[in-house]
Amino acid sequence: MPNAHCLCPDFVSNHIADPVIFSDVFMGRLLNSDDQIILDEGGLLDLAYTKAVSKSTDAFTFFKVWQAGLNSKNNGKVLLAPNCLNDDDYGLVFDVTRVAASTFDKKILAVNNENYRPYLEQMSSLRISLYNLQNIMPQCISNPFPKKLSFDVLSHDIGWILHRLARTKSKGNSEDDYNDHLRNMLLCKHYEVKDQTREGDSASRISAGELDVVIESNNYLFSIIEAMKLNSLNVAYINEHYSKLLTNYNPLGITNSHLITYFYGRDFEAWWGRYVIHISDIDLSSLGLPSSTTKVGTQVEDMPYTSLKKLTQYFEVDGNSFSTVHYAVKF
Structure with a gap:
């Protein structure tokens, strides 16, 4: 069953510069699938992602490639939630996920679950799952599909x-x-x-x-x-x-x-x-x-x-x- 994912800025900055994770997770599991990506109408999450990757040239480059892929999708891939005002990145991710209108199972992709402790009780009642990299990466992520060389x-x-x-x-x-x-x-x-x-x-x-x-x-x-x-x-x-x-x-x-x-x-x-x-x-x-x-x-x-x-x-x-x-x- 398809899922609706909201990515924590830490998840993006920690993983997107890894070429294999970028290819198999960001481009594969998240972009080229039936899953939705939850963002907000005000662009606060996009801004948080940009700030999170700004200190790494490779992370910034990979993020822009992934962002361009999202922008090219016009089939409901991106789910825009109503504006949410929250100065804390983790609170913003929770609020955006909470108000997003989707019948898909909602997942927050995080690096450190402890950052979401204040929201765990509400997440449980709203059936929002807290996922990490190992929950979404392919079993053979270290062995990409062999390429037919030319x-x-x-x-x-x-x-x-x-x-x-x-x-x-x-x-x-x-x-x-x-x-x-x-x-x-x-x-x-x-x-x-x-x-x-x-x-x-x-x-x-x-x-x-x-x-x-x-x-x-x-x-x-x-x-x-x-x-x-x-x-x-x-x-x-x-x-x-x-x-x-x-x-x-x-x-x-x-x-x-x-x-x-x-x-x-x-x-x-x-x-x-x-x-x-x-x-x-x-x-x-x-x-x-x-x-x-x-x-x-x-x-x-x-x-x-x-x-x-x-x-x-x-x-x-x-x-x-x-x-x-x-x-x-x-x-």
Whole structure:
């Protein structure tokens, strides 16, 4: 039987930034189901949620994605209760749930039940249940449904994530921060993601190399993602990262990979033009590829956003084809 859920701000701030919980609970159980979400006409709960997630960039980003999903529903998913005036978050959640007009079973999703002790007697008489995360999460929340992998779909998803990243991140953040965002959003899309895994050789060939992001399929390598932060056409730096991606960090010869540039310099368009020329004309010997490797072609793709660029470079070695997708995103 469907339920009507009212979320405590603590529940949102404590759980929404976890990629698996976000995907399986917030997007799955709460959004893409027959259950209702109880809010108030005055927008006080929305304000409380925004304040609760304001100290975490990831929590704020995930909340905005979930909020956009709620706003897109026009089939009674959101149940707006009459205005309730209460300066206390827990009292507000109780009041909104109490006056909401629904024949569904009403549930308050909380983190600490003790915060609702003053309302327990009334909740019992009104048949309002107090739930925690374990009451609503799927039994296999730590094992998301396996994703049918496609390199084309993966590349499309990476492009979408980078476009979201450019909209929500400031240029002062580090490369690791950007990679964390990329990893978290890929996890939300049910990819098997590993980050900064020590595999292959480092550039010096002395120690194990550190991969930025690895996509696996049933614990086998599927694709490798390497990222760099640039403000100019630093040819040596680009070649170093490209070489890491294709040779040092790729001892198994994975045929599909991604090289991402987080660009924070001036004149993105001019820089991208020079980047395309450099990649198109790159000397394969500088990347450490076998002498039998040949370039098949370099294809620049049109993107819907001027701040996001994409090209794909195709190779052939010993009769086998492989490719690398290059993304550049402007901050």
